[in-house]
Amino acid sequence: MQVDKKTVAVLGGGTGMPVLLRGLKHYPIHLSAIVTVADDGGSSGRLRTEMAMPAPGDIRNVIAALAEVEPIMEQFFQHRFQNGNGLMGHTMGNLILAAMTAVTGDFYNGIKEIARVFNVKGRIYPIANQNMFLHAEMLDGEIVSGESKIPLAKKRIKRVFIEPEAVEPLPEAVKAVREADLVVISPGSLYTSTLPNLVVPQIADALREAEGKVVYVCNVMTQAGETDDYSAADHAQAIIDHVGEGCIDKILVHNQDITESMRIKYAEENATPVDYDRERLDLLGMEIIEADIIDDHKRLLRHDNNKVAQLLCSLIDITKTEHDKER
Known part of the structure; x- marks a missing residue:
């Protein structure tokens, strides 16, 4: 049994x-x-602003962690461009997530498709399937x-x-x-x-x-x-x-x-x-x-x-x- x-x-x-x-x-x-999906810095922040999508960076790292692929494929997915007009600072994985979101019309569906391609062990859920923004109230009352x-x-x-x-x-x-x-x-x-x-x-x-x-x-x-x-x-x-x-x-x-x-x-x-x-x-x-x-x-x-x-x-x-x- x-x-x-x-x-x-x-x-x-x-x-x-x-x-x-x-x-x-x-x-x-x-x-x-x-x-x-609250990250707003670096590559994630740029893609959030330009494509009105949830931040992909933390999702990308989780896909890489759970993927069952050859090391070169993980290196490819995590590669960060060091030069190139418009590309510098972006990671390949973030760009793939942005592209798949556009292809499927939905961030979560895009994640599922990439997880399938990368033979991911387990299920990955973004906390939200929409853009969200994080704020902090400081002890002195200031909102950041x-x-x-x-x-x-x-x-x-x-x-x-x-x-x-x-x-x-x-x-x-x-x-x-x-x-x-x-x-x-x-x-x-x-x-x-x-x-x-x-x-x-x-x-x-x-x-x-x-x-x-x-x-x-x-x-x-x-x-x-x-x-x-x-x-x-x-x-x-x-x-x-x-x-x-x-x-x-x-x-x-x-x-x-x-x-x-x-x-x-x-x-x-x-x-x-x-x-x-x-x-x-x-x-x-x-x-x-x-x-x-x-x-x-x-x-x-x-x-x-x-x-x-x-x-x-x-x-x-x-x-x-x-x-x-x-x-």
């Missing part, structure tokens, strides 16, 4: 989400990625508009919100979160990559009412202009403030010291290690999962996709298949 595979839904964007997905795709699970401009304000952020307020998430994305055996909030820029997904009302409702457990994979380092001096509890509290009580069941934190050389490197960016304050996390009512979750072979601090995927899948009693153990 065949047992149905467990389902895992991952929410996020930026650089943190693809790292998790690269590890999770090797497990025998039904995987869904719900991805922010635009994902790329929010960290540059270098002010303490009170809350973020999106426009239009009536933005409709894809029904499939809401269903994936509500019915998943495990929901993962991925690491990344807290206010500009993580929260833009979570503040969509239907997604917030689905998180609070999720049938499975919700796990937040906490950032390892703070980010200048967004989370200066934030502890793990501060990160979690920001999510709760935006989504509501009961939206996080577990938090995964790195429990090893950061080397002095790495601290010095990140200090140049005004970033410091995220301390996990156990007492405050306990008061927030979430289970703390402590582990060494950093890839020691990377030049910068990055979550180890294999370590994190193994930890997350163990929460739903899933291990790699024999085929994938050989990878």
Whole structure:
């Protein structure tokens, strides 16, 4: 008798989400990625403005992470043009997403077609199938508009919100979160990559009412202009403030010291290690999962996709298949 595979839904964007997905795709699970489309900088910002489409950059990175293709094809998809009138700064993947949106007449349909061509493992859902804009209200009351401009304000952020307020998430994305055996909030820029997904009302409702457990994979380092001096509890509290009580069941934190050389490197960016304050996390009512979750072979601090995927899948009693153990 065949047992149905467990389902895992991952929410996020930026650089943190693809790292998790690269590890999770090797497990025998039904995987869904719900991805922010609020980016307004660089190539994504230009295409948003010129074609009135959702931002493709985070979607592109998720397609690359979940694709099962030859390395040269991933390099082709992620290639960024360094010269050329009008082309400079664009990535090939963003241009392909823009072209497929035009061909199919719909951003989500375009994503599905590209995912099929690139043999993507899992389902990819943009948080919305329309253009949306991110705003931040600072503690002093100033409203800063635009994902790329929010960290540059270098002010303490009170809350973020999106426009239009009536933005409709894809029904499939809401269903994936509500019915998943495990929901993962991925690491990344807290206010500009993580929260833009979570503040969509239907997604917030689905998180609070999720049938499975919700796990937040906490950032390892703070980010200048967004989370200066934030502890793990501060990160979690920001999510709760935006989504509501009961939206996080577990938090995964790195429990090893950061080397002095790495601290010095990140200090140049005004970033410091995220301390996990156990007492405050306990008061927030979430289970703390402590582990060494950093890839020691990377030049910068990055979550180890294999370590994190193994930890997350163990929460739903899933291990790699024999085929994938050989990878």
